[in-house]
Amino acid sequence: MTSLNDLPLRDNLRGLVPYGAPQLHVPVALNVNENTHPIPEAVAHHIVASLARAVLTVNRYPDREFTELRESLANYLGHGLTAENIWAANGSNEVLQQVLQAFGGPGRTLLGFDPTYSMYSILASGTDTRWVAGERDADYELSADTAAAWVAKTQPDLVFLCSPNNPTGTPLALETIAAVYDATDGIVVVDEAYAEFGGAEAPTALSLLPGRERLVVSRTMSKAFAFAGARVGYLAADPAVTDALRLVRLPYHLSALTQAAATAALDHTAEMLAMVDDIRVQRDRIVTELRDLGYRPYRTGSNFVLFGGVEDPGATFTALLAEGVLIRDIGIPNHLRVSAGTEAETTAFLAAISRLGAPTV
Numbered sequence: 057m058t059s060l061n062d063l064p065l066r067d068n069l070r071g072l073v074p075y076g077a078p079q080l081h082v083p084v085a086l087n088v089n090e091n092t093h094p095i096p097e098a099v100a101h102h103i104v105a106s107l108a109r110a111v112l113t114v115n116r117y118p119d120r121e122f123t124e125l126r127e128s129l130a131n132y133l134g135h136g137l138t139a140e141n142i143w144a145a146n147g148s149n150e151v152l153q154q155v156l157q158a159f160g161g162p163g164r165t166l167l168g169f170d171p172t173y174s175m176y177s178i179l180a181s182g183t184d185t186r187w188v189a190g191e192r193d194a195d196y197e198l199s200a201d202t203a204a205a206w207v208a209k210t211q212p213d214l215v216f217l218c219s220p221n222n223p224t225g226t227p228l229a230l231e232t233i234a235a236v237y238d239a240t241d242g243i244v245v246v247d248e249a250y251a252e253f254g255g256a257e258a259p260t261a262l263s264l265l266p267g268r269e270r271l272v273v274s275r276t277m278s279k280a281f282a283f284a285g286a287r288v289g290y291l292a293a294d295p296a297v298t299d300a301l302r303l304v305r306l307p308y309h310l311s312a313l314t315q316a317a318a319t320a321a322l323d324h325t326a327e328m329l330a331m332v333d334d335i336r337v338q339r340d341r342i343v344t345e346l347r348d349l350g351y352r353p354y355r356t357g358s359n360f361v362l363f364g365g366v367e368d369p370g371a372t373f374t375a376l377l378a379e380g381v382l383i384r385d386i387g388i389p390n391h392l393r394v395s396a397g398t399e400a401e402t403t404a405f406l407a408a409i410s411r412l413g414a415p416t417v
């Protein structure tokens with residue numbers, strides 16, 4: 057059988073493993089930070105009607121500039137943003153990849169702060185960008201001083217800041233983002249995939265955009281909007297940044313059907329986001345109940361919780377799976393991560409983990 061070693065693979069891809077959260081069919085899947093609530097049926101009907109119209113013209117290429125979608129996204133984000141500030145692609149993974157294609161590449165460096173979203177280093181190797189992992193402060197926090205010192209030390213061409221950070225849940229202070237921006241001449245991306253779960257009062261890097269032409273705020277419809285299967289991610293930045301991304305995007309990268317579905321969903325922002333408050337309640341419940349059980353949950357502004365105090369994460373993961381509950385072993389010793397689900401799913405997780413007995417580490 058042919059193996060990868062038999063192929064003339066690029067050297068920097070040798071020995072790497074692909075992104076691979078398990079996709080198992082289990083009753084309670086809380087492993088990839090999805091919104092586990094289905095989208096409201098009335099909104100689904102509106103999306104289907106919009107898709108039905110779009111499908112009648114799929115003989116033609118879609119609007120390469122996805123103007124209507126960009127207008128809808130700008131309108132949703134507010135902060136004085138217009139369509140010129142917005143860019144979108146098939147999931148924020150693709151948005152981030154395009155940023156690296158335009159601003160990273162051979163001889164260039166991307167700085168991130170481990171533990172962080174595992175795709176960053178994978179996207180770096182895919183674009184031949186050097187990945188440098190900075191370290192965080194205690195409890196996975198990241199102060200302005202620590203972050204700026206890493207920037208000064210490593211002189212990166214790009215910095216990816218994840219806020220709230222996956223897999224730790226940690227929201228980042230705006231001072232940290234501003235300090236990183238001031239410490240570099242490179243591109244600073246703030247990945248706000250989970251921003252909506254911080255609540256309306258949570259600070260967002262969108263407020264820092266005016267006057268910062270190298271700052272990029274990445275968002276997604278996969279999480280709060282319950283639209284993961286549709287693959288729609290986007291960013292807000294200076295119009296010059298979106299011009300740069302036009303140099304690397306594939307022509308017509310957003311299908312007419314994707315554009316139609318996303319634009320229709322954004323006509324119903326309030327209904328689409330109605331579940332966010334409930335998810336926050338379930339997340340806070342997980343934090344409280346895990347703490348009561350003796351685990352060590354971390355501060356979180358997202359729809360998931362990282363918790364320590366797990367003696368054998370592999371064993372706990374397997375024991376929960378045997379009860380039909382899938383969570384995530386993200387490879388941090390004595391830690392596991394769980395996404396907040398519906399009330400029933402959250403209850404199933406909490407009941408299953410409490411049956412395992414009190415933690416011993």
Ligand code: PMP
Nearest residue numbers: 147148149173222249276278289
């Ligand atoms: N950023 C972060 C921090 C994430 O956790 C994820 C998904 N797990 C993404 C980006 C990518 O999401 P998508 O491609 O679905 O927009």
